[in-house]
Amino acid sequence: MKYKLIMVFILITLPFNIFGDSKKALFLYDMFDDESELYINMIRQSFDLINLPYDEVALEVGDVPDFSLYDRVFIYGKVMAFNLKSPIRDWLKTRPSLKGPDIYLLLTANRWFIDKYTRQISELTKENGGIVVDAVSSATKDLSDEEKRGLVSSLFSGFQ
Numbered sequence: 001m002k003y004k005l006i007m008v009f010i011l012i013t014l015p016f017n018i019f020g021d022s023k024k025a026l027f028l029y030d031m032f033d034d035e036s037e038l039y040i041n042m043i044r045q046s047f048d049l050i051n052l053p054y055d056e057v058a059l060e061v062g063d064v065p066d067f068s069l070y071d072r073v074f075i076y077g078k079v080m081a082f083n084l085k086s087p088i089r090d091w092l093k094t095r096p097s098l099k100g101p102d103i104y105l106l107l108t109a110n111r112w113f114i115d116k117y118t119r120q121i122s123e124l125t126k127e128n129g130g131i132v133v134d135a136v137s138s139a140t141k142d143l144s145d146e147e148k149r150g151l152v153s154s155l156f157s158g159f160q
C-alpha cells in the first residue's frame with residue numbers, strides 16, 4: 001500500500017518536475033580566445049556542477065536567441081584594446097530587449113578601464129530592460145588562477 005501511494009505521488013508530480021522548471025540558462029561571451037579560455041571553461045564547469053542546462057553564444061560570431069527561452073543569463077566580458085573593442089557592448093547598443101531572465105555579469109580586465117567598462121555594460125543592460133541580479137568585476141593582473149576561479153564561484157553561489 002505504502003509503495004502504491006509513493007508511485008501515485010511520483011506519477012502525479014512527474015509532469016511538474018519535467019515541465020515546471022523547463023527553462024535553460026544562456027551563457028554569452030565575446031569570443032573564445034587564449035585570454036577568455038580559462039573563464040569560459042570555469043563557467044562551463046560551474047553549469048555542469050549544478051546540472052544546469054545551458055546554451056552558449058560567442059557574440060563575435062553568433063546571434064543571441066530569444067531571451068524568453070531562458071530564466072538566467074550569464075554574460076562574461078573583458079576589456080579589449082583600451083576599451084575600444086567589445087562585441088558584448090556592440091550587441092547591447094543594438095537595443096535588444098533583455099526583459100525576463102535574471103542577469104549575471106562577470107567582467108574582467110587585465111588592468112585598465114575596468115570601472116568604465118563595468119559602468120557601460122551595467123547601464124546598457126538596465127537601459128534594455130535587463131535586471132542585473134549579481135555582478136562581479138575585477139582587474140586580474142595580480143590574481144592567481146585560484147583567485148580567478150573564486151570570481152566565477154562567487155557569481156554562481158548566489159542561486160544554488
Ligand SMILES: Cc1cc2nc3c(=O)[nH]c(=O)nc-3n(C[C@H](O)[C@H](O)[C@H](O)COP(=O)(O)O)c2cc1C
Pocket residue numbers: 033035036038078079080081082083108109110111112113140141148
Ligand atoms: C586584444 C586584447 C586587448 C586587450 N586590451 C586590454 C586593455 O586595454 N586593458 C586591460 O586592462 N586589459 C586588456 N586585455 C586583457 C584582457 O582584458 C584580459 O586578458 C581578460 O580580462 C582576462 O584576464 P586575465 O588574462 O588576466 O585572466 C586585452 C586582451 C586582449 C585579448
